[in-house]
Amino acid sequence: MLRVGLLLTPLVLVGLIPVSGITAEDSDAKALFEKRCSLCHPTSRPLGKTKSSEEWEKTVMRMKGYAGGRISDKDANIITVYLGEIRGK
Numbered sequence: 404m405l406r407v408g409l410l411l412t413p414l415v416l417v418g419l420i421p422v423s424g425i426t427a428e429d430s431d432a433k434a435l436f437e438k439r440c441s442l443c444h445p446t447s448r449p450l451g452k453t454k455s456s457e458e459w460e461k462t463v464m465r466m467k468g469y470a471g472g473r474i475s476d477k478d479a480n481i482i483t484v485y486l487g488e489i490r491g492k
């Protein structure tokens with residue numbers, strides 16, 4: 404029993420990390436971006452652009468509009484911050 408408890412604890416801790424939302428690790432943001440932003444076009448479409456944070460926000464909100472509920476507010480925020488970091492100007 405003790406052994407099982409020791410094995411599960413790190414898994415629970417790892418599972419809790421994405422709950423922190425916008426401060427989610429880049430790898431989580433990247434995974435989310437790759438999932439949500441490849442629904443209609445390849446991710447090379449955004450990755451080929453450089454935009455200011457405001458421009459990324461506008462773009463992501465427009466994509467969210469197209470996606471009809473498949474991109475949540477929280478997803479949109481995380482992706483906007485992520486793109487501002489890796490493709491900002």
Ligand code: HEC
Pocket residue numbers: 439440441442443444448449450452462463465466467469470471474482486
């Ligand atoms: C529901 C379909 C759909 C999803 C999901 C989607 N896109 Fe798009 N995207 C489009 C369409 C349609 C266009 C071309 C029309 C336009 O630019 O508004 C486009 C064009 C683009 C462009 C080029 C135009 C520009 O403003 O620079 C970028 C960048 C882009 N998408 C980024 C994203 C990002 C980032 C995500 C994830 C948050 C995303 N897209 C998710 C449909 C989608």
